[in-house]
Amino acid sequence: MQVTETLNEGLKRGYKMILSAQALDDKVNEKLKEAQPDVELKGFRKGKVPLPLLKKQFGQRVLGEAMQESVDDAMKVHFEEKGERPAFEPDVKMANQEWKEGDDVEIEMTYEALPDIPEVELGSLKLERMVTKADEASVDEALQNLAESAQDFKDRKKGSKAKDGDQVVIDFVGKVDGEAFEGGTAEDYPLTLGSGSFIPGFEEQLVGVKVDEEKAVTVNFPEEYQAAHLAGKEAVFDCTVKAVKEPVAAELNDELAQKYGAEDLDALKEQIRERLEQEYAGAARAILKRHVLDALDEKVSFDLPPTMVETEAKQIAHQIWHDENPDVQGHDHPEVEPTEEHTKLAERRVRLGLLLADLGQKAEVEVTDAEMTQAVMNQARQYPGQEREFFEFVQKNPQMRQQLRAPIFEDKVIDYVVELADVTDKEVSKDELEKAIEAMNDEE
Template sequence: MQVTETLSEGLKRELKVVIPAKDMEAQMNVRLADAKDKVRINGFRPGKVPLAHLKKTYGKSIMAELVNEIVRERPTQILSDRGEKSATQPSISMTEDEAEADKILSAQADFEFNIAYEVIPPIELKPTSGIKVTREVVEVSEDEVNEQILKIAESARSYETKKGKAAEGDRVTMNYLGKVDGEAFDGGAAEDAELVIGSNRFIPGFEDQLVGVKAGDEKVITVTFPTEYPAANLAGKEATFDITVKDVAAAAELEINDDLASKLGLESADKLKEIVRSQIEGQYGSVTRQKVKRQILDQLDELYKFDSPQGLVDAEFENIWRQINTDLAQSGKTFADEDTTEEEARAEYTKLAERRVRLGLVLSEIGEKAGVEVTEEEMQRALYAQLQQFPGQQKEILDFFRNTPGASASLRAPIFEEKVIDKLLSEVDVTDKTVSKEELMADDEEEGAEKPAKKAASKKKAAAKADDASEGEEAAPKKKAAPKKKAAEDSAE
């Protein structure tokens, strides 16, 4: 086998591989000899089929198998021998001329093919001792724990029938019938429907008009459905609801005690507080880690400057661009609405893609040199988490990961990345700083309010959104469509 480099331009490489016809024929003869005792051909005793007859009958099919095996396996070996790593799957090309292909399969011509790829650039790791980060820590107060418990406990709150008029916080039990232009509409009626005034479960204006009603009252409520309401036949329309009040009940006081804990399925108030405190700390801890991670990645971005494989950058850009256009389409906006142009946005998100790829390569090199590994148990946990997100689709998801090349990498990559970040946190200079929850969340809330295209021009904001190269951005929460039987309820329930 002869390998000749035909292109070396930046990170791009092209190789010409030639395997002499005699070598291909020799490999074919070995396989024919192995098949000699196994094939059954009429007119010949087992094991007595002449090699020439076998070659005539099976030669081309065996050569075709050899060609497929060579183009599938040899590129990896060739790159390994050259001490190179391909950034993406190498591109293989060979003759498409049928006459030439026939000569190759007949062992009358050398087998030639070309390999085109981009190499992963060599990365010389730099000391991490100069990296300094501030880890913001929030101390969870007893008041915050109690406040969160009371929010959770709303589902366990009891109500007692009261005399008199309904007020904010009271529960109204009623029958209602919704009409548009005097005609009842599907999903606009219910009996014995319960609604807590102030819960904002129904469309704007509905609950406010229940203040002051009493059991036995009949009333007509007039409201206007939001323009973005999921049901197109109701969106933006004025509607009336004929209301018959069945009961008005006042909310009982919530007290954090063992009885409340029992209603929530726990053995004691102390255990309830312990769990809620842990949940709050976990939420703050997640934000803290992301902010620390951003600081590390920002400083790595300053330390490492090199050209990234264009194929990886293009693929990353397409992922980002697809999400940006999806977000704009869902919000009904354009690039002009976000004070930018498509050209400017493309330029900024190309820089973002380059950063993501470069940092991904750096983290990969750091992890590889440090011997960071993802265990089978960690992969199984990640797969289980995927299955939990899509109940009822477990079989399809399992088949996808079993049968899709590279699919498991989507599970491995974020785990590997977080383990590398853990390693870096053990090496860099970390200073803890106690802050309020408002200070901790301020930057994230500001970034969450930014529009994707408009703020692409801000390097700091764009970089912050690139901090997790494996997991990507989280989509903004979407409003759910209201069930038909509760068309009067706001779809943002």
């Protein structure tokens, strides 16, 4: 196939490809010969149908397939010879729209080539990694929060009124139309006011009650209530208040530790310390990752495929618009035009994306099946009760798999860069770490 370059500007490429009528005819004959041994026609034994007759019967059907294969083969050879890869699927169309059998086929192909990525001496990158230890004050604060979340209740002074957040111990009998209904009766029931565990409106009416007080609580069951015979109906609960208790934090002792699966209080403190330091390490890694990306961005400069930048800028502008207009759920809104700032950010993202992909490919970084499975499982937890459907959706959706794979691949490449870079650990306080995170977030 004859190939002539028509465009070469930056990363934009254009070619005119001519498939001669003779070459196309030869391709058709070749495909018919391949099929000939399996063809049966009336009057001929299997495999003995003459080629001219085959061409008359099936030539038109084979013609389009032969043309497509010829073009695909020519494109494959072209990219191998040029050593180029297209940033997107090449735009391929016939130039001679009035083509008829016997004419040469003229094809126009345009695309944007991926750039050559310059080598980066990763050992020359100087990075600082924050290290934060969990101090006693942080451990004690976390321990106190645990104690408050595992709160107990103690009796209020006799005659005290129940407040929101208190626990009242009650006997109650629920009635609809004057008749007690099944499941509407209980004794010594501990109810925390404000917990929302009872029918809407029930707990609020018990605020202000005292021990030994009797209170008739009138509520309406929701229209969508699970028990159909009660849905939408008014009910009266005759309540007897047997205790009013105020919340108190659980005592810091071995008993509390055992509630959280630790052997004793010291073991619980050590668990808290380890968890805090894992959180600090995660925050420090996010900062280190930003430093890696900043350092790489300063190291490299190369041409970027214009369409990739334009597409990324539009996505950034669109996302920011939705962040600023959270009430708009769909995409039925005026087109959002990217600003110069959006384009600049898009250029950084595209440049770093291409660089990380190149580094990962050269380092043979792979995302394992186990890592992908874990990513899918983590995502599936957002759809309780529909995990199976989500797994099936991911299996059938290559784009979704790529969305899950991309951040794993990126993190593994970042780890690879950090291994080769000159990294210095710097011990910082929790406050310094938090300020560094805030500063990083403010830059986004």
